[in-house]
Amino acid sequence: HGPYQPHEPGYGLDQPGYSPYEDEIPDAQARMLAIKNAKAYLLKTSTKSGLNLYDHFATILTKILDEQPANTVDIIETISQDVKWAQFRKKMDTLRDEHLIPPTFEAAEKCKALFIKEAGEEEHEELDEEMGEPALPNVMETAFYFEQAGIGLSKDECYYIFLAFKNLISVQPIQTCRFWGKILGLEMNYIIAEVQLREGEEEEEEREEEEEETVAEEKEMGEGEEEEEQKEKEPEPPKSTYKPPPEIPKEANGTGTNKYVYFVCNEPGKPWVKLPPVTPAQIVCARQIKKFFTGRLDAPIVSFPPFPGNEANYLRAQIARISAGTHVSPTGFYQFPEDEEEEEGGDTYEENPEFEPPPVAEMVESLAMWAHHVKGILKQGRCVWINPAQKSEEDEEEGEEEEEEEEEEHQEETGQPLLTLISEDEGMKNIPAWTAQASTNLIPEYSIAILQSNRWPGAYAFASGRKFENIYFGWGHKYSPESHTPALPPPAEAEFPSEPGITEAADPTVEEELAFKAAQEEALAEAEEEEEEEGEDD
Amino acid sequence: SLNCLDWSLLTPATEEMLALAEEVKGRFQGDPSFEYSLAEINPEAAARLVQSGKEPVMKEEARLIATIEQIDRAVGIVPRGAFVKTPLGSVHENRHFEGLSLVEAKKLSSYFHFTEPTNLKNKTLLEKADLDPSTDFLNSLEHDIPQGKGSWSIQLEKGGSVVVLRSLLWLGLTFYHVPMTKQFGYVYFGTGEKNLDLPFML
Numbered sequence: 001h002g003p004y005q006p007h008e009p010g011y012g013l014d015q016p017g018y019s020p021y022e023d024e025i026p027d028a029q030a031r032m033l034a035i036k037n038a039k040a041y042l043l044k045t046s047t048k049s050g051l052n053l054y055d056h057f058a059t060i061l062t063k064i065l066d067e068q069p070a071n072t073v074d075i076i077e078t079i080s081q082d083v084k085w086a087q088f089r090k091k092m093d094t095l096r097d098e099h100l101i102p103p104t105f106e107a108a109e110k111c112k113a114l115f116i117k118e119a120g121e122e123e124h125e126e127l128d129e130e131m132g133e134p135a136l137p138n139v140m141e142t143a144f145y146f147e148q149a150g151i152g153l154s155k156d157e158c159y160y161i162f163l164a165f166k167n168l169i170s171v172q173p174i175q176t177c178r179f180w181g182k183i184l185g186l187e188m189n190y191i192i193a194e195v196q197l198r199e200g201e202e203e204e205e206e207r208e209e210e211e212e213e214t215v216a217e218e219k220e221m222g223e224g225e226e227e228e229e230q231k232e233k234e235p236e237p238p239k240s241t242y243k244p245p246p247e248i249p250k251e252a253n254g255t256g257t258n259k260y261v262y263f264v265c266n267e268p269g270k271p272w273v274k275l276p277p278v279t280p281a282q283i284v285c286a287r288q289i290k291k292f293f294t295g296r297l298d299a300p301i302v303s304f305p306p307f308p309g310n311e312a313n314y315l316r317a318q319i320a321r322i323s324a325g326t327h328v329s330p331t332g333f334y335q336f337p338e339d340e341e342e343e344e345g346g347d348t349y350e351e352n353p354e355f356e357p358p359p360v361a362e363m364v365e366s367l368a369m370w371a372h373h374v375k376g377i378l379k380q381g382r383c384v385w386i387n388p389a390q391k392s393e394e395d396e397e398e399g400e401e402e403e404e405e406e407e408e409e410h411q412e413e414t415g416q417p418l419l420t421l422i423s424e425d426e427g428m429k430n431i432p433a434w435t436a437q438a439s440t441n442l443i444p445e446y447s448i449a450i451l452q453s454n455r456w457p458g459a460y461a462f463a464s465g466r467k468f469e470n471i472y473f474g475w476g477h478k479y480s481p482e483s484h485t486p487a488l489p490p491p492a493e494a495e496f497p498s499e500p501g502i503t504e505a506a507d508p509t510v511e512e513e514l515a516f517k518a519a520q521e522e523a524l525a526e527a528e529e530e531e532e533e534e535g536e537d538d
Numbered sequence: 539s540l541n542c543l544d545w546s547l548l549t550p551a552t553e554e555m556l557a558l559a560e561e562v563k564g565r566f567q568g569d570p571s572f573e574y575s576l577a578e579i580n581p582e583a584a585a586r587l588v589q590s591g592k593e594p595v596m597k598e599e600a601r602l603i604a605t606i607e608q609i610d611r612a613v614g615i616v617p618r619g620a621f622v623k624t625p626l627g628s629v630h631e632n633r634h635f636e637g638l639s640l641v642e643a644k645k646l647s648s649y650f651h652f653t654e655p656t657n658l659k660n661k662t663l664l665e666k667a668d669l670d671p672s673t674d675f676l677n678s679l680e681h682d683i684p685q686g687k688g689s690w691s692i693q694l695e696k697g698g699s700v701v702v703l704r705s706l707l708w709l710g711l712t713f714y715h716v717p718m719t720k721q722f723g724y725v726y727f728g729t730g731e732k733n734l735d736l737p738f739m740l
Binding site: 069074075078082184185186187188189289290291292431454457475477479 | 564565624632633634691693704706709728729735738739740
């Protein structure tokens with residue numbers, strides 16, 4: 001500032017005896033005392049935290065000068081808070097906090113189990129060579145191709161899934177296995193593996209299931225008999241004339257909708273759970289409801305129409321619908337074996353050894369180059385139509401006679417035969433059923449053809465040369481341009497048909513009754529007079 | 539942008555565009571100049587447009603703009619504490635935001651909608667006492683209809699090192715946050731359609 005000129009405001013103030021504070025603190029000693037008091041006040045330790053203001057300010061200023069943040073005056077409070085926070089951490093307590101195991105560590109432990117190579121692996125490797133094709137799907141290769149399309153999970157997750165598959169194969173007797181996809185849920189997600197079990201094992205399971213069912217039926221019969229005995233003592237209430245439509249039997253394991261067995265797990269590292277086979281009733285009901293998956297297989301599905309089963313069954317039904325609707329392969333890759341005729345049960349197909357992969361450009365341009373290799377599901381809920389009237393014969397033996405009158409004519413339903421081209425899939429309104437594109441226009445030699453389904457958003461397929469694969473990532477629901485309207489409950493059943501005998505009518509009043517009685521007496525009197533007259537006549 | 543190379547700036551949305559976009563249903567075509575014929579969808583709106591001298595069509599570009607705006611308004615979320623409000627009323631990034639803790643990250647109430655707050659005054663006095671006005675000036679997520687589970691799904695991935703929220707109202711909106719760090723964000727991959735069946739699906 002330099003020495004002030006006489007016309008400037010600060011002139012003369014720096015001379016001793018002229019500063020504005022002079023009348024308060026006259027001499028240097030008192031000023032020093034004041035400074036010491038101020039410093040002592042700043043150094044006063046707080047009773048609560050053991051810090052003092054002086055040190056705190058010093059730390060703050062040091063920090064600010066070190067870091068030199070922008071707009072310091074705006075964030076000064078947060079800086080102060082941070083410094084205090086830092087102070088507390090350095091405090092050494094005699095009581096140490098228990099070392100909290102972060103959940104990341106626990107999850108890592110589970111995944112670690114996946115990485116451990118089992119001791120008995122050498123034997124498995126020999127067996128695999130005998131089998132021929134490796135059962136383990138190459139998840140990483142598939143992930144690589146899908147990544148070019150922009151679809152897929154992170155590399156880490158794919159690798160975990162890969163290892164989880166390896167575990168699955170070593171535990172279950174599996175012939176072929178494929179990564180079907182991932183379905184998202186509210187609390188947890190599902191990772192799904194499509195599997196074909198080796199033949200001997202399936203039969204054992206079927207037998208077990210049948211035994212369970214017959215045992216259950218016997219129990220029900222026993223209970224039914226007891227109830228009937230009780231009922232005979234009391235007058236029975238009127239039996240309802242409602243007869244539920246005959247139950248459509250589910251398809252046998254290994255055919256139709258139950259061609260593959262599905263295993264799910266919530267996360268790689270968790271144990272695999274087998275999903276039960278699907279029944280047509282479940283598929284029919286799943287078509288009418290739209291529910292989110294929670295991630296727990298035993299969660300109940302509360303809906304109308306009431307879904308027969310819990311979340312595991314609903315999941316299985318949706319998987320069946322998605323597979324039937326969106327699993328495609330390049331046309332010609334699969335062919336019917338020449339020996340068999342195309343019957344209703346034309347379920348088998350085999351790889352065509354003479355298949356020549358068409359170029360990628362063709363695969364993208366025309367949808368006729370792709371074909372479904374899973375049978376579509378009929379309205380009935382099965383892939384192969386069955387006449388429910390056949391079953392009614394068994395019911396008649398149980399003694400219900402009303403069925404003959406009420407049999408409806410079931411029309412035979414035919415679905416599209418296996419290996420239909422997807423160009424014949426109908427779109428909704430003006431949205432085509434499939435959208436095809438090449439993964440890149442820039443490098444046509446290495447681009448792959450990618451197919452997105454518009455009916456089931458989240459279903460993708462890719463093809464590149466001889467390789468192709470289908471996958472699903474999504475919530476598990478079908479796309480509909482209109483909003484979902486749940487079915488209305490059926491009208492309440494009428495209790496009794498209206499008959500004059502039970503129709504309500506007002507009771508006649510006393511006057512009416514007396515009038516009626518008088519009229520009756522008159523009529524009687526007239527009749528007697530007539531008789532008397534007749535008697536007199538004779 | 540259609541190919542991530544050439545980008546075109548979109549104009550901000552107007553109320554009119556938003557109202558019209560709600561009527562148009564179905565997938566996007568992929569062509570920004572495609573025109574939806576409003577006469578089929580909503581004859582009243584078409585009549586209004588005709589009266590005001592414009593054609594009764596809606597361009598896909600306008601629908602796109604309106605959809606983006608709707609998504610941002612409805613489900614654009616940020617973690618609590620990421621943004622602070624100064625006494626002057628302006629909102630800006632909190633440079634000292636160190637992320638939510640694991641416990642907080644699992645709770646819906648620690649995320650806010652990044653839009654004008656609407657129901658702050660409806661809270662009881664007890665709740666207001668707990669709030670810190672510099673950070674709690676936005677709508678919290680736990681009041682999203684439907685009540686109870688709400689319209690969000692929270693999941694911890696990678697053993698708890700990332701928390702992922704997925705919106706059930708706009709299927710495809712994913713919000714991620716790495717607890718105890720400053721990283722968070724949201725992206726939308728999807729068909730651009732609101733999930734009106736949400737109440738039936740829960």
